[in-house]
Each structure stands twice: as structure tokens, then as C-alpha cells.
Amino acid sequence: MNVLAFDCSTQSCSAAIVAGDRLLARRSALMARGQSEALMPMVLAVLAEAGLGWPDIDLLGVTVGPGTFTGLRIGLAAVRGMALAGGLPVAGVTTPETIAHAVPKDERRGRTLVVAIDGKRADLFVQPFADDLTPLGPPMALMPAAVADLAAGPLLVAGDGAGRVAAVRPDATLSSIQGPPDPEVLARLALRRYLDGGALPPVPLYLRPPDVTLPEARV
Amino acid sequence: MLVLGIETSCDETAAAVVRDDRTILADVVLSQLDEHRPFGGVVPEIAARAHLDHLDRLVAEALRRSAVDLAALDAVAATAGPGLIGGIMVGVTTAKAIAAVAGKPFVAVNHLEGHALSARLSHGLEFPYLLLLVSGGHCQLLTVEGVGRYRRLGATIDDAAGEAFDKVAKMLDLGYPGGPAVQRAAAAGDTGRFALPRPMKGRPGCDFSFSGLKNAVRLLVAELGTLSDQDKADVAAAFQLAVAESVADRSGRAMGEFARDYAGPAHLVVAGGVAANTLLRQTLAAKAADCGFTLVAPPLALCTDNAAMIAWAGLERFRLGQSDGLDFAARPRWPLDPGAKRLRGAGVKA
Numbered sequence: 170m171n172v173l174a175f176d177c178s179t180q181s182c183s184a185a186i187v188a189g190d191r192l193l194a195r196r197s198a199l200m201a202r203g204q205s206e207a208l209m210p211m212v213l214a215v216l217a218e219a220g221l222g223w224p225d226i227d228l229l230g231v232t233v234g235p236g237t238f239t240g241l242r243i244g245l246a247a248v249r250g251m252a253l254a255g256g257l258p259v260a261g262v263t264t265p266e267t268i269a270h271a272v273p274k275d276e277r278r279g280r281t282l283v284v285a286i287d288g289k290r291a292d293l294f295v296q297p298f299a300d301d302l303t304p305l306g307p308p309m310a311l312m313p314a315a316v317a318d319l320a321a322g323p324l325l326v327a328g329d330g331a332g333r334v335a336a337v338r339p340d341a342t343l344s345s346i347q348g349p350p351d352p353e354v355l356a357r358l359a360l361r362r363y364l365d366g367g368a369l370p371p372v373p374l375y376l377r378p379p380d381v382t383l384p385e386a387r388v
Numbered sequence: 389m390l391v392l393g394i395e396t397s398c399d400e401t402a403a404a405v406v407r408d409d410r411t412i413l414a415d416v417v418l419s420q421l422d423e424h425r426p427f428g429g430v431v432p433e434i435a436a437r438a439h440l441d442h443l444d445r446l447v448a449e450a451l452r453r454s455a456v457d458l459a460a461l462d463a464v465a466a467t468a469g470p471g472l473i474g475g476i477m478v479g480v481t482t483a484k485a486i487a488a489v490a491g492k493p494f495v496a497v498n499h500l501e502g503h504a505l506s507a508r509l510s511h512g513l514e515f516p517y518l519l520l521l522v523s524g525g526h527c528q529l530l531t532v533e534g535v536g537r538y539r540r541l542g543a544t545i546d547d548a549a550g551e552a553f554d555k556v557a558k559m560l561d562l563g564y565p566g567g568p569a570v571q572r573a574a575a576a577g578d579t580g581r582f583a584l585p586r587p588m589k590g591r592p593g594c595d596f597s598f599s600g601l602k603n604a605v606r607l608l609v610a611e612l613g614t615l616s617d618q619d620k621a622d623v624a625a626a627f628q629l630a631v632a633e634s635v636a637d638r639s640g641r642a643m644g645e646f647a648r649d650y651a652g653p654a655h656l657v658v659a660g661g662v663a664a665n666t667l668l669r670q671t672l673a674a675k676a677a678d679c680g681f682t683l684v685a686p687p688l689a690l691c692t693d694n695a696a697m698i699a700w701a702g703l704e705r706f707r708l709g710q711s712d713g714l715d716f717a718a719r720p721r722w723p724l725d726p727g728a729k730r731l732r733g734a735g736v737k738a
Contacts (some may be wrong), residue, residue, distance in 0.1 A: 185532060206716065209484045209714035209715070213714070238433065239477060240438060242478050246440055246482045248485075250444065250482040250489070251486075253444050326540040343461070379434045380436060
């Protein structure tokens, strides 16, 4: 099964294609903005590198957040447009779960893993996992101090917000994974979730209500 | 030639399919009015979320209604600016994805060009013509010389006409959106009870201004204190007449300029949501007749935001050999006439 997966949900844009267990192509670029310009050329580049055309793709994988609102919408608008045009199924995976699955086993052993994503606000998007990657709760938006209370025992923090958690929990161990989701991990996880029925629909997980600031508030 | 169009630049999510013989095969519009009404204006984040929630379904519906499959399309067009960037990105990204998978060219459309060319879709109008674009976000007069060829004669130096309607409706507690609300209230009003200024009337040039008029209404409302329904109706009627006369005066000057520059039949096209105002249309029709112009008003469904005009503008560009790369960057500000002077007070509008 050929899986094309991509992520724009944090401060990067990335895409990968896996054929079953085999990685065929993978690209990623860090960017705070510009995913709407970068994503489709990157997707076409991984298709070309994999030597595949659209009819060869069997499944689309995408991160559904939480993450930056605009980035989330770019990834999800793209996947929904592709699904419509190609008649393809979509497997959504949360952004913290994708990051968690990149954390090496030996780092996780005996520790609670908290993935923290910096949405460039006061709070962080976080999700706790057991050392075997079983989620210990849903993704949440929490202040760093509250994140510190998520685990009483040994704590491992990953994701681009890991440093902000470690600042209030000096005993926490920093994971080697402190960047954006890895598109290869995403593609493999999307396939697994598609097959085990745990895939999410391509619907954004914002976790925050919209900011209601009018374009011009005063009359 | 068949083109799919997508519009997501403000608070309407829309998809349409048009053919080069000017047939609209499908035109699906979902208004987000109910989602924004409690805030008395369009909330960008609410709009962006709603566009993502509904756009793919609306595109599928437009294709189904037009009985066209993607393989039969010649191009995929989407509004790429100007407007609220969060929503525009949803539409542009969706269009790029569909275009990439279907192997079709992507055409990035200037929303204002959609309005500008809509009279060619509805009426088959030939170039050149004079365009008055009046909406919630824009108020300008342009000569339309060809696809991509515009010359701005005038624009608002502060608020757009539609904005003024929304704000006055808010002051009078008439509800949202303001255009239809003010028109409804004004129907029972006496235009002669209150004297309001006619902004810019008689001044050289073709620029507009509505902020002084808006302030005059604010002062009047403060002076009246508690407003009866009749007070509201009379204020609404006076305001609506002032806008119509001011816009007609500015348009009259533009018609004069146009007539000096171009011989032959002269048409004034009125487009944008505020073109739905009956008094404005009547006043403009009379002014156009005085100036030897024919007023062309596309049907209302093509005046308010819609995707048929976007598909059509995309089609007009595509048949001239123009299309855009999948790396096209959406443009929150995208004037039709890049050579025209930036009018500071108008923000992104001009």
C-alpha cells in the first residue's frame, strides 16, 4: 500500500511516501509561514522522487493538530481537495501522537512522555503518553506550569515546546525529538491507524475557540 | 472550455462551474451570516474555520449539479486575494490540490477582477467599460480596458460603502448585515427630515469618502437620544439617500472622464454587494442616462460574493494563455490597478 502523508501543523512543511514498510521519498523544511506555497510543490516532488503518479497512491495521511490554526487548515484543505479529486481515503493522526512515535524506545522506558507543541501563545498544546505510547489523556491546551503536574514520576518531554516545560520542571528529561512531526513516522502511523480503524477524519483539532476580534471593533 | 471556480475571501463559501459560452452550469454559495451575526461583522477566524468545514462538500456539489467530472475541466480557479487571508488560504490550497491531482492548470484569481468581469458573464459586454465596484470591502471606479488591464479613476479614502451601511445599521440597532437592514428601515422613512452631508459631492476627481457621513449619523443619533422606530427609519432614509447621491456624483465625474478617453458605446457597470441597494441603482441609472451611459447591473447573485464570477475570471485569463504555479502566494492586498496611488486611510482597500 502506497501512503502519501504530509504535515503543516507546526512550524514546518513536510511530506513523505511509504510503500508498506519501505520509505520511498521524504522531504521537509522548517518554516513559520509559507506552507500554502510550499506544500503542493513538495508533494509533487516526493511523488516524482518515488517514481509514482496519483493513481499509484492508496491512502493519504495527515496531521489533524493541535497546532497552528493556519498551518492545520493548509494541510487539511490540501488533503480534502486531494481526497475529493482522487477519490482517496484519508487517515488523520494527531500531531502529538505523530511526534510521540518518533521518540526512541530507550528514552521512553520507565518515563511518562509529554509531547508539548508551541502554538506561539502563553499555553502549550500537550498530550501525555505511557512509555509504550498508550495515550494517558486527550490532547489539551495547558499553561507550562500545569503541564508539569501531568506526571508525578519520571518525565520525558518532546516536541518544539519541550524546553518551555523543562523550564518549570527542571527534573524532566529532554527527548532527542524536539522538532516538528516527521512525515515518514506520520505515513507509517497513518497506515497503521487506517488498518486498525483508529484513524481520525480530516477535521481540525483546534482545542481553542476562535479569537473573536473584529476586523474593526469600533464604530 | 469548462472552469471550476472557488471563492473563500470573506464570509461566503462558494464553488461554481462555468463554460466559455457564458453558461453557469452550477453556482453553489453557503453564507456564513448566522455564524457572524452575533458579532456584528465578519470574524476572520470563524470565517476561516467555516470555509474549511464546508468547501470540499460544496465543490463536490457544484460538480454534481453541473454533471461535469474533473477530467472534463480545463482549469481550476480560486480567489487568491484580496480579502481575509485565513479563508483565502483554504480556497487556494483546496484548488491547488484538486488541480494537482486532476492534472489541470491552476488559475489564481483576483477577487476584484471577478467582480470586474462579471458583466461579461451576465451580459457579454465588450471592453472597454466603466466599473463602479461597491461592496463591504471596496468602493472604487475603474475603467476596464481588458482582462488584467484596469485604470483606477477613484476609490474611497476611508471606509467602503458597505462598511458605512454596516456601521450605521449598528448605531441604529437594525441588525447585521447593514445593507439590507438599512434599506428595509428606510422604506418607511422620510428623506427630508434630517439633512446629512453628501461626501465629496462636487469635488474634483472621483474619490469617495464615507467616514464623515458616518460621523454625522453618529452625532445625529446621539442628539436624538432614545430612538423611536420612526426616528430610525428617517435616519436610515436620509443616510441611504446621502450615499446614493454621493456615489452618483462621483460616478458622474468618472463617466465624464471615460467619455473623454473612449469613443463609442458607453456602459457603466455596477457590481459588488451594495449594488443590491434599490435606491442606489435608481440614482445611478438616472445619472448614467444624463451622461449618455447605459447602466449594466449583473443579477444580484453575481453582485454579492460568488464563485461563478471567479470561475469566469479564471476562464477569461486561461483562454488568454495565463495560469499560475502551485507555489502561488495568496495576496491579502491586491489592487486591480497597481499603478494607482495607495490611499492610506483605506487600508488594504485601495
